[in-house]
Amino acid sequence: MTDRFVYLDNAAATRTDERVVQAMLPYMTDKYAVATSQFGYSLGLESKVALDRARDTLANSLGASPDEFVFTSGDAESSNMAIKGVAAALGEKKGRHLITTAIEDFPVLYSMRALERQGFTVDQVRLDEQGTVDLDHLASLIRPDTILVSIQAANQEIGTLQDLDAIGALTRERGVLLHSDATHTFGRVPLDVQQTPVDLLTVSSHVLHGPKGVGGLYIREGTPLVKWMDGGFQENNRRGGTENIPGIVGFAAAVALLTPEENERLRSLRDRLTARLLEIPQSRVNGHPTRRTPQNCNVSFRYVEGESVLLHLDMRGIAVSTGSACFSRSLEGSHVILGIGGDHERAHGSIRFTFGRYNEESDVDRAADALADVIGRLRAISPLGKE
Amino acid sequence: MTLPYNEIVMEYFQNPRNVGRIEDPDGKAIEGSPACGDMVAVYLKVNDDTHRIEDIKFESYGCASNIATGSIITELAKGKTIEEAREITWQEASDALGGLPAIKTHCSVLAVDGLQAAIQNYEERKGLITERVPTDEKEIRRRLKRVMNPQAGLDLIRTKTVTSIELDNGTVRIALDMPADHQFANNVRDEIIEKIEPLWDVNEVQVIFAS
Known part of the structure; x- marks a missing residue:
């Protein structure tokens, strides 16, 4: 056995690619100026060129025009900006009703709760037990005063993909804006805003081997949105504040390094791990068996609790995540597992494995071997499952 | 490696003592449930003459602090009379483990409750409850x-x-x-x-x- 650290929590954060770090460094040392207007001094113009280039890269990767892409501090800010920005723009003019799902990541979930406290009404669209949106139910929820539908492109815990083409076709036909948190599909599952009728799309660098603290929001031209952060006229007057040039350059560099081949490699590692884990008795996959992000595997093991699993794996140099209440800061079980109709025991026993660029086949075997051993040990001391 | 638990807790978590079941126990209790994320079962073998706990075993479904506390209470209780064991508190278990994170109090209290409930179960079975306090x-x-x-x-x-x-x-x-x-x-x-x-x-x- 080697001492190699097996990191399988790439949906939480990724190692920044060395090539990305190299691309960023000059913008912290020699090229430190703020991006100035075209009439500014030359050092500022260099930053402006870097910013424009990065914006082109991001916009191109989505099939958008550069004017439609705003850099932010990450997916949390992007989703806040989209949801609260639309609510502020349309709350008085059109209505105060929004639609989302119960399994969104926290920025969407809590932006919606914040709006509810302000008197907006939020409905949750029904999901099947794999976490897929019920389109007929969505259609029935849309009202004349509905201003926004926010449905993630894929789930952060269980990886289930939503059919954004169908959802977008529906929202467009009904004249409602669509926001989607695409943090876990961007760069991993192709999406072109010319094909997919989405109006606002959240993306982030930290899950793509780019730096933390930078993300973006695609805003389709003409989408009503109140300015999110007051300040200067940066980001096409959408977001005030000095641009994070090193971060933005890093984000673009990270996106430029993504390839379909890499995604296929992640999928094959993931499939191999899933198959190995399902050999463990009383285990089940959470989320859709095939319509899921290539990097995500999520399995629940009965009769064991996730924090204990996580701790045992950590002792063996393996990093994973769990939906157990004991692990969470809120002491509540995964709202995703519960949101797809799972019970608390399934949430407590759920383990998420997410792959990234630096994972190898040997990681899969190390993780699968360790899991089989750890689950066996914990079940041996568990009062459950023995009758 | 920086862990949320100290070395004693980690030792008991990794190598829990007195794990398992006792056939025909003299006292037994299960506290918690799979729904709450923590569950502990405690089994006692008690000498009827001396009221001394001759054997004690536990099972745990739960986080590290639940497992570690379950383990430490079996060590604290083994060899004690049921009167003595009844005095074992969560604080004593926590101290024996060198302290537990505050947020994990619930999970570790459960194990102590399990011990107390097993003792009570023994007393109820043997008709040992002398001062019968009316239920309120x-x-x-x-x-x-x-x-x-x-x-x-x-x-x-x-x-x-x-x-x-x-x-x-x-x-x-x-x-x-x-x-x-x-x-x-x-x-x-x-x-x-x-x-x-x-x-x-x-x-x-x-x-x-x-x-």
């Missing part, structure tokens, strides 16, 4: 704190699910703010009966759901 609302509430609302993952008292408790000549009526067709209504009723019925002066437990 306080005692019922105390026991209901160990019944989980599986949907919330928290106990019935904390979730304010219990709307009233009536004691009437051996009959206990517990009204819940939960409809009878609730997904977990039957589980909750069974758990309530399991916790309340063993009380010496209780003949019948009625669980009344909201209409």
Whole structure:
């Protein structure tokens, strides 16, 4: 056995690619100026060129025009900006009703709760037990005063993909804006805003081997949105504040390094791990068996609790995540597992494995071997499952 | 490596002592439930003459602090008389482990509750309860704190699910703010009966759901 650290929590954060770090460094040392207007001094113009280039890269990767892409501090800010920005723009003019799902990541979930406290009404669209949106139910929820539908492109815990083409076709036909948190599909599952009728799309660098603290929001031209952060006229007057040039350059560099081949490699590692884990008795996959992000595997093991699993794996140099209440800061079980109709025991026993660029086949075997051993040990001391 | 638990806790978590079951135990209790994320079972073998705990085993479904506390209480209790073991507190278990994170109090209290409940179970079985205190609302509430609302993952008292408790000549009526067709209504009723019925002066437990 080697001492190699097996990191399988790439949906939480990724190692920044060395090539990305190299691309960023000059913008912290020699090229430190703020991006100035075209009439500014030359050092500022260099930053402006870097910013424009990065914006082109991001916009191109989505099939958008550069004017439609705003850099932010990450997916949390992007989703806040989209949801609260639309609510502020349309709350008085059109209505105060929004639609989302119960399994969104926290920025969407809590932006919606914040709006509810302000008197907006939020409905949750029904999901099947794999976490897929019920389109007929969505259609029935849309009202004349509905201003926004926010449905993630894929789930952060269980990886289930939503059919954004169908959802977008529906929202467009009904004249409602669509926001989607695409943090876990961007760069991993192709999406072109010319094909997919989405109006606002959240993306982030930290899950793509780019730096933390930078993300973006695609805003389709003409989408009503109140300015999110007051300040200067940066980001096409959408977001005030000095641009994070090193971060933005890093984000673009990270996106430029993504390839379909890499995604296929992640999928094959993931499939191999899933198959190995399902050999463990009383285990089940959470989320859709095939319509899921290539990097995500999520399995629940009965009769064991996730924090204990996580701790045992950590002792063996393996990093994973769990939906157990004991692990969470809120002491509540995964709202995703519960949101797809799972019970608390399934949430407590759920383990998420997410792959990234630096994972190898040997990681899969190390993780699968360790899991089989750890689950066996914990079940041996568990009062459950023995009758 | 920086871990949330100290070395003693990690040692007991990784190599728990006295794990397993005792066939035909003299006392036995299960506290918690899979829904709340922590569950502990305690089994006792007690010498009827000396009242000394000759053997004690535990099982745990839960986080590291639950496993470690379950393990340490078996060591603390083994060889003690039931009168002595009854005095073991959560604080003593926590101290023996060199301290536990505050947020994990609930999970570790459960193991101590398990020991106390197993001792009580032994005493009830052997008819050793000399001073029979009449059951009051306080005692019922105390026991209901160990019944989980599986949907919330928290106990019935904390979730304010219990709307009233009536004691009437051996009959206990517990009204819940939960409809009878609730997904977990039957589980909750069974758990309530399991916790309340063993009380010496209780003949019948009625669980009344909201209409």
